[in-house]
Amino acid sequence: MELTTAGREIYERHLRPMLDGPSGPEKTRALRLAMAEHGLLGLNLPEKQGGLGLPLLDTLLVTQTMQHCHSSLGGIAHRSSTGAVGAIAEYGTEDQQERFVRPLCEGKIGISIGITEPEAGSAATAMKTRARIEGDEVVLNGRKQFVSAVNVNHYTLVYCRFGTTGKASDIGAVIVPHDAPGFSHSSGTVNMADELLFELYFDDCRVPLSNVLIDGGAFGKLISVYNAERLGSISRMVGSAEAAYDYALAYSKERKQFNRELSDFQGIQWMLAEMRVKLDAAKLLLYRAAANASANGLPNPTETSIAKVFVSQAAKQICDDAIQILGANGYTKEYPLVHRYAEVRGGSIYGGSLQIHKNMIASAILERPISQWKRD
Incomplete structure (x- = not known):
């Protein structure tokens, strides 16, 4: 109850006034920074990585409360605690955790997740997006669909194939910067809840090898x-x-x-x-x-x-x-x-x-x- 009460108080005093007027990427980024300032991001992420180290249950109570207040706040709370960042906090190198987890907890960046493809929805392991390692880079080719918050985030954790067996064991993940060469995205499709969902395109998209989270074998x-x-x-x-x-x-x-x-x-x-x-x-x-x-x-x-x-x-x-x-x-x-x-x-x-x-x-x-x- 203390967490939910505190969350509502922060909403009423600091966040609710910011929601007036039209929405847009700049407002979302401002809300993200404000939520970080008041300890609402990185709730369950390790303290040594910049998070609060709360149990998962406490984290979900806060996300639930923020969603009750306003869906935009619920989305930010979710993506900045139990979103794609969780995989980086759990399996990333110390360098990756310092480059991605800590600034996310500070509200400075956002990370989307790209799994679904036009021919790989429920059958997620049918994904075709591929990654090949060339020297100190990884090169991606393929396409992702229905990815949220791309217009306000800085990176997407992209699930992709490193092998050619066609099995789930080929699948790994790469942290792709949205300014990477060969990366582009659609203008977005609006869903029922008035949220923008994006298609991502990888055309010989080159990313530093240090951004590979898992290079297959760990789906x-x-x-x-x-x-x-x-x-x-x-x-x-x-x-x-x-x-x-x-x-x-x-x-x-x-x-x-x-x-x-x-x-x-x-x-x-x-x-x-x-x-x-x-x-x-x-x-x-x-x-x-x-x-x-x-x-x-x-x-x-x-x-x-x-x-x-x-x-x-x-x-x-x-x-x-x-x-x-x-x-x-x-x-x-x-x-x-x-x-x-x-x-x-x-x-x-x-x-x-x-x-x-x-x-x-x-x-x-x-x-x-x-x-x-x-x-x-």
């Missing part, structure tokens, strides 16, 4: 850290769902029909009760996965998938019910619920679709691998 390690990123995204869904619930609850106590408050009608009472049940259950599954994480903050894959499936579905229903309680008002963009629904809707897709996560849960339950690849 499992990358995914183990990525599970923390998944929980970060889930905490944002919980924050949005809770904001929608709080708004609908307050509205039901003020709005009158038939000379009665909406909250006097049993139909509305039951909707609110069901929303609260789903919200509390979502929190508990998220918190369990975070609390049971290993000493270095790596969560259990199955508990992560269980939280992902339940929270994605529950958050959508909570936001949808909140819109229903507001009626036609809730269906307009004059009220915040349309945007809150859009924020959680993507959770069923990004970070692995619900169907993929259900397969992963089934694999754990049955104690055997379940391949989705078509057999020859």
